[in-house]
Amino acid sequence: MRKVRIEKILLLNPPFDGLYIRDQFCSHLSKGTYYWQPLDLLCLSGCLHADGYEMAVLDAVAEGLSIEKAHARIDEFSPDAVIFLTGCDSFDEDIAFVEETKRRGAKVAIGIGDILREQGEELLRKHPALDACLLDFVTHGVHSYLQGNLDKAENMMVRTGTKVRRIPARDKQKLFSVPPPRYDLFPLKQYRLPHNRYHPYATVLASSNCPYGCSFCPFARTAYRAREADDVLRNLEVIRNMGIRQVHFADWTFAVHRKQTMTLLEGMIDAGFDFTWDCLSRVDLMDHELMSLMRRAGCELIEFGVESGSQALLDRYEKDITIEQIRRAFQSAKELDISTLATFVLGLPDETRESLQKTLALALEIEPTFCSFNMASPQPATQLRRELIDGGGLNPDAPAILDSSRSVPVFSTSYLSAKEVYEFRNHAVRQFYLRPSYVVNRLRNIRSMEELQNHIFNGFSLAWQTVVKPLKYGN
Ligand code: SF4
Missing domain, CATH: 3.40.50.280 (Cobalamin-binding domain)
Incomplete structure (x- = not known):
């Protein structure tokens, strides 16, 4: 005691x-x-x-x-x-x-x-x-x-x-309530998200954990709970009263609980919140009805874990989505004028040259507003890490087993060396971001100083990652 x-x-x-x-x-x-x-x-x-x-x-x-x-x-x-x-x-x-x-x-x-x-x-x-x-x-x-x-x-x-x-965890309720954060204690002006339109922004949680089973993810099959819609609305009211216009829903997977999500979105529309907001979700949870309600409630960007253009890899690592669902979700987002961020995982153990090419081809086909090509990383508490250790591909006691920027591979696949995956990643970033049509579109869509600043910073960062850093890595 x-x-x-x-x-x-x-x-x-x-x-x-x-x-x-x-x-x-x-x-x-x-x-x-x-x-x-x-x-x-x-x-x-x-x-x-x-x-x-x-x-x-x-x-x-x-x-x-x-x-x-x-x-x-x-x-x-x-x-x-x-x-x-x-x-x-x-x-x-x-x-x-x-x-x-x-x-x-x-x-x-x-x-x-x-x-x-x-x-x-x-x-x-x-x-x-x-x-x-x-x-x-x-x-x-x-x-x-x-x-x-x-x-x-x-x-x-x-x-x-x-x-x-x-x-152990005691609260087995499917819905939870938490008081709004003390945003005023945090140095809000110091935080930035790459795609924000307004500064500063505030983070909100509408659910916790994730019920899905992606084997490279540390949150796979964690005890999902949704937050009471009224509780989220009270939290948003606090943010509105602070004069903040940009909101980030930090749920690992937004809209798992469809009823709670619809109630929340309708509440946001009724309250007349003038927020620009973004969230992370899955393509199989989205349909036109839900996305149009999200748009009406102020959603401006959805981040989707697309992971791979190879259906075989999506299945092998238990992503449990199809290429067709990916195409549909990105098409709906375009029709509704919602920006998208597609995240990909490159260099999983079964990755081949062909699957990498399929991934790049899919990225260019679905044309997200932003693309993030990340290296597979054997993070703690993932099935991927357990498999690599069991297969002898990873020494659990070795230091520095993770590249914490997720931009340099830390293991080779069964078919490609770490260097080959790394080179492809940089090639993919250049192919996606350096298309003249892409650059013109991005510049045309800038609507605030914050966005302009973000584009400049991110442009430099991209150049460093795909030009300067590869030289250091030995190319
Ligand atoms: S990658 Fe996303 S959907 Fe998959 S388990 Fe992790 S949080 Fe859930």
Whole structure:
């Protein structure tokens, strides 16, 4: 039972040399100049505020703070407890930072991040400065833990004496409610998404986790829950009152729960919100009726995980969509004037030259507004990672097994070397983005200074990735 009284909590994204994104149990380097709001900390800020804590937020990455400056800021607030983000590539630095924070007075440190989801028990045993790991951020269970009431805590791993205990998820309801985040505590002006029209923006959650089974994804078959539509609408009202016009729905898969989604969209239209918003979804969840309602509610961009132009690969990695569904969703988006971002995964173990070519051909055929060609990455808690380890293609103990920018392959496929996949990726990026018709269209559609800035930054980033970086990689 915890004896110390916890009144002041710091939500922390520790310093890092670079735009390292630690968010929603996923960590990687930003591929451009964008850096988005950490959803975990946003959701926790709302819940802990409602639970009565005094809070501060320090996003040292977004603010570009050095270790020394970050500690100086923390000293000013003098928290009793710290809830910090961490990631696969930064854990050693993060825990060293947290150890120092505790030396300076914080009594409790709770971590949240991909590496803790997979290796939490082991890391709790190894690092006495780490008191607990959160396995969910849409929860009030952390409050019970901080009050020393482990019977009401939930979805955590905690140290009790010399033992580590796993506390299961308790809330089995399909619909959940959470208070709106304390957006005002975050440095909103420091966050950017590559396709935003207005600045700053605000992140909203309409559902948590994902019921689908894509074998390269760390969120596959996680306990999906939708948020009460009225609860989301109240959250949007808070954002409107702050004068923000750009909203990002951060659900891993928007519109899984069709009834909740339709109620939410109708509520947004009735409320007359003047938001421009975007979301991530799946092509098989979309149809013309739903997409036209989304458009009427202000949706301007949908990100779809298309992954591959090869049906065989889509099936092999359990994406559970068809090429025909991809074509239909992108066609509907065009008809409704909704922009699209298609994300692809290149270099999965069964990737061949032919499947890569099919992927590029599909990207050029469906013509999304933006395309993101990512390298397959054996992230913690994925089936892909387990398969690679079992097959001897990956040493689980080797350091630096991930390229955190997802732009350089970290393993060869059964048919292609890592270098061949990397060369194709750069070829695909150039083929897609350097078409004169594409460039003219993009320039024609710029409607705000924010968009113009984004295009300039992203253009430089693209040139660096596909021209300068390949030279470094040995081409
Ligand atoms: S890739 Fe998308 S649809 Fe597939 S499991 Fe992950 S979040 Fe769900």
